[in-house]
Amino acid sequence: MLTREKYSYYVEPSALEVTDRPRKFLAAFAAVLEHSNYGAALDTYCRLSAKCARCAASCQLYEASLESRDIPCRRSDLLFRVYRRYFTQAGVVKARLFGGFTLTDEYLDEMAEEFYRCTACRRCKVTCPIGIDHGLITHLARWLLAEIDVIPKALLVSVREQLEGVGNTSAIPVPALKDTCEFLEEEFQDLYNVEIKFPFDVEGAEYVFFPAVSDYLLEADTLMGNAAVMHVTNGSWTIGTGNYDGINYGLFYSDRMMERIVNNVVAEVRRLRASKVLVGECGHATRSAWFIPTFAGLDAPPVVNCMEYAHQMLEAGKIPLKDTRIEERVTYHDPCNIARGGRITEEPREILRAICRDYVEMTPNRTRNYCCGGGGGTVSIDEIRSFRTGPMGKRKAEQIRATEAQVVVSPCANCKKQLREVCEDNELEDVEVVGLHDLLLKVIDFGTAESTATETHEEYQNREQPETGAVQSKIAE
Amino acid sequence: MVLGLLRHAVVTVSEIGKMVRRAGNKDIAYRQILLATVKWLFPVGQVRRRFFFSFTTLTFHVAVIVVPIFLAGHIALWKSGIGLSWPAISNGLADVLTITAVATAALLVVQRATARDSRALSRFSDYVLPVVIAVPFVSGFLVMHPVWNPFSYDATLFVHVMSGNVLLVLIPMTKLSHMALLPTTQLVSELAWHFPPDAGSKVGVDLGKEGQPI
Numbered sequence: 001m002l003t004r005e006k007y008s009y010y011v012e013p014s015a016l017e018v019t020d021r022p023r024k025f026l027a028a029f030a031a032v033l034e035h036s037n038y039g040a041a042l043d044t045y046c047r048l049s050a051k052c053a054r055c056a057a058s059c060q061l062y063e064a065s066l067e068s069r070d071i072p073c074r075r076s077d078l079l080f081r082v083y084r085r086y087f088t089q090a091g092v093v094k095a096r097l098f099g100g101f102t103l104t105d106e107y108l109d110e111m112a113e114e115f116y117r118c119t120a121c122r123r124c125k126v127t128c129p130i131g132i133d134h135g136l137i138t139h140l141a142r143w144l145l146a147e148i149d150v151i152p153k154a155l156l157v158s159v160r161e162q163l164e165g166v167g168n169t170s171a172i173p174v175p176a177l178k179d180t181c182e183f184l185e186e187e188f189q190d191l192y193n194v195e196i197k198f199p200f201d202v203e204g205a206e207y208v209f210f211p212a213v214s215d216y217l218l219e220a221d222t223l224m225g226n227a228a229v230m231h232v233t234n235g236s237w238t239i240g241t242g243n244y245d246g247i248n249y250g251l252f253y254s255d256r257m258m259e260r261i262v263n264n265v266v267a268e269v270r271r272l273r274a275s276k277v278l279v280g281e282c283g284h285a286t287r288s289a290w291f292i293p294t295f296a297g298l299d300a301p302p303v304v305n306c307m308e309y310a311h312q313m314l315e316a317g318k319i320p321l322k323d324t325r326i327e328e329r330v331t332y333h334d335p336c337n338i339a340r341g342g343r344i345t346e347e348p349r350e351i352l353r354a355i356c357r358d359y360v361e362m363t364p365n366r367t368r369n370y371c372c373g374g375g376g377g378t379v380s381i382d383e384i385r386s387f388r389t390g391p392m393g394k395r396k397a398e399q400i401r402a403t404e405a406q407v408v409v410s411p412c413a414n415c416k417k418q419l420r421e422v423c424e425d426n427e428l429e430d431v432e433v434v435g436l437h438d439l440l441l442k443v444i445d446f447g448t449a450e451s452t453a454t455e456t457h458e459e460y461q462n463r464e465q466p467e468t469g470a471v472q473s474k475i476a477e
Numbered sequence: 478m479v480l481g482l483l484r485h486a487v488v489t490v491s492e493i494g495k496m497v498r499r500a501g502n503k504d505i506a507y508r509q510i511l512l513a514t515v516k517w518l519f520p521v522g523q524v525r526r527r528f529f530f531s532f533t534t535l536t537f538h539v540a541v542i543v544v545p546i547f548l549a550g551h552i553a554l555w556k557s558g559i560g561l562s563w564p565a566i567s568n569g570l571a572d573v574l575t576i577t578a579v580a581t582a583a584l585l586v587v588q589r590a591t592a593r594d595s596r597a598l599s600r601f602s603d604y605v606l607p608v609v610i611a612v613p614f615v616s617g618f619l620v621m622h623p624v625w626n627p628f629s630y631d632a633t634l635f636v637h638v639m640s641g642n643v644l645l646v647l648i649p650m651t652k653l654s655h656m657a658l659l660p661t662t663q664l665v666s667e668l669a670w671h672f673p674p675d676a677g678s679k680v681g682v683d684l685g686k687e688g689q690p691i
Contacts, residue, residue: 027684028680028684031679031680031683032676032680034679034680034683035673035675035676035679036672036673036676036680037496037499037668037669037671037672037673039492040489040492040493040495040496040665040668040669041665041666041668041669044658044661044662044665044666047485047652047654047658048652048654048655048658048659048662049652050603050652050655051598051599051603052530052534053527053530053592053594053595053597053598054526054527054530056594056595056598057527057594058526062594068593068594068597068598071594071597071598073598074597077598125666127523127526129517129520129523130517130655130659130662131513131514131517131662131663131665132662132666133666133669133670136666136669136670147680147684156691159691160690160691163691164690164691254677255672255676255677255680256677256678256681256686257677257691258677259674259675259676259677259678291502291672293501293502293504294500294501294502294671294672294674295501295674297674341506341509342509
């Protein structure tokens with residue numbers, strides 16, 4: 001039986017066999033309200049929501065689809081109705097007297113569809129006069145849906161693999177990981193004639209490195225850039241073989257899973273007696289890691305994003321650069337998870353201005369940026385690609401086209417995958433989507449003849465370098 | 478109204494206290510929250526987006542806040558009632574603002590009904606509230622200008638006072654309560670992301686899912 005019959009995305013077959021869903025959903029809702037901090041927000045939002053529709057004017061999906069179902073306020077109201085009816089006194093009394101709204105299976109199916117049409121990018125929150133955080137409501141609604149087993153299969157199997165399987169979302173076993181890193185070390189030798197190590201299980205290191213684990217499969221240049229920065233700055237870092245995955249899909253569908261995944265990161269840092277978490281180029285991994293103090297308390301290890309580290313080192317003059325710069329026109333896409341709250345917006349820009357000759361901004365940007373269209377975990381759901389790159393990605397494609405950039409830098413594994421697909425599907429095939437450390441790698445001066453040689457971007461593209469396929473075949477071996 | 482809003486304020490403040498107490502991460506970005514709160518309490522810079530609607534609603538808010546509080550006649554009532562008084566606006570300015578309030582209330586209804594997105598969101602109350610708010614302004618204007626008033630003075634004054642009372646009753650029961658709660662909303666939104674450290678596992682226990690395979 002096809003498990004995509006009901007929703008746009010696949011779910012596990014068992015999800016279709018769950019019975020008595022409205023009661024289970026309400027039981028989960030009651031438990032969540034009891035133990036979490038969502039109740040006060042729901043109370044405030046239900047009372048004050050003014051229905052002014054300013055959120056519609058800021059939602060890239062509604063701008064493209066013009067379907068009223070895509071107005072953030074309307075989507076959130078799906079959950080508000082349930083809350084008002086079952087968890088406020090007025091709602092309960094009103095239902096006793098007049099009947100009215102009842103939670104049904106069909107209503108739950110509508111929620112299941114609608115809350116996965118939102119990427120929880122939280123752009124609408126910035127423009128809501130009341131301050132309603134529709135991203136928070138999407139986050140909460142997805143958790144409640146997960147408790148009745150409505151979870152996109154792509155997200156579920158990744159979390160299962162991470163928490164109960166091999167230990168990471170891409171199911172990369174330790175020998176394959178080490179093999180990949182050895183391969184990248186050889187690349188450093190071949191391309192730059194420099195010996196750079198990917199250090200494993202170094203006890204007492206300052207930083208434990210948590211990239212999106214998929215980088216080990218897909219983003220060899222980003223990883224080499226990370227290692228290169230740590231090498232030239234004499235950074236004390238290590239990759240823990242107990243846990244080397246920064247990805248946390250709990251953020252996208254379940255606080256229960258999120259808590260477990262974050263705790264595993266902290267456990268690995270403590271196992272290695274290290275002091276800090278160094279997150280790779282990944283937006284949601286960074287935001288999830290920022291939740292470490294929530295779960296680990298006052299002595300939680302501090303979290304540093306690799307761009308913050310690189311920026312600090314560049315400012316301190318500890319990253320030697322070649323005389324050449326990136327010649328192509330480069331633009332920067334702000335990943336929502338690190339930029340919306342204004343936490344990381346300037347560091348990558350300052351790095352890019354230092355290493356690119358023709359850096360241009362997308363408009364709008366920073367806290368008002370448009371989502372890549374694959375946020376909230378939707379990028380992992382391959383079966384909704386036409387939605388992601390169509391109505392959801394249209395604005396982003398227009399934004400990129402307007403910059404006339406040849407290279408889009410996005411320091412996020414999810415954004416990179418999505419932006420590549422957006423470019424492919426929107427006649428922007430010539431645009432290259434890369435990570436920030438990919439470009440940094442090209443201009444770092446390792447002090448060897450090979451690394452100081454000048455080369456154009458085109459030459460760089462054409463030369464032998466670690467291909468995704470090569471890395472994957474290494475892992476397959 | 479006062480009791481209703483006071484109840485809202487007390488409940489909200491106690492909820493905020495509870496959220497902060499339960500939050501695993503007590504490092505809260507108060508400065509950023511304050512800036513966002515002030516930005517939306519005085520949203521002059523936000524008018525560019527959806528210009529007509531935003532301009533109308535901003536003007537409407539200025540008029541409906543200023544006139545009832547700073548009208549000389551109202552201040553005289555406060556003075557005779559509890560002895561408090563404060564500077565008043567001129568009656569001429571009050572007239573202009575009153576006409577503005579009525580006109581913008583009407584425009585709000587029209588704009589809500591004609592824009593595709595706001596129409597899709599609107600409830601019955603969203604159309605009715607601006608009209609209800611306009612009634613005390615229309616009647617108040619007629620009370621101030623008996624020459625133009627086709628109705629009896631006493632009847633108009635009665636409508637003015639009673640419609641004002643209706644509004645006072647409605648404020649705590651409707652979205653109008655934002656007049657008291659708006660300063661707290663940005664804080665509440667931010668605190669909702671400050672999870673209690675073990676909320677997830679406790680929910681798992683409650684639902685009997687502890688230790689269950691994923």
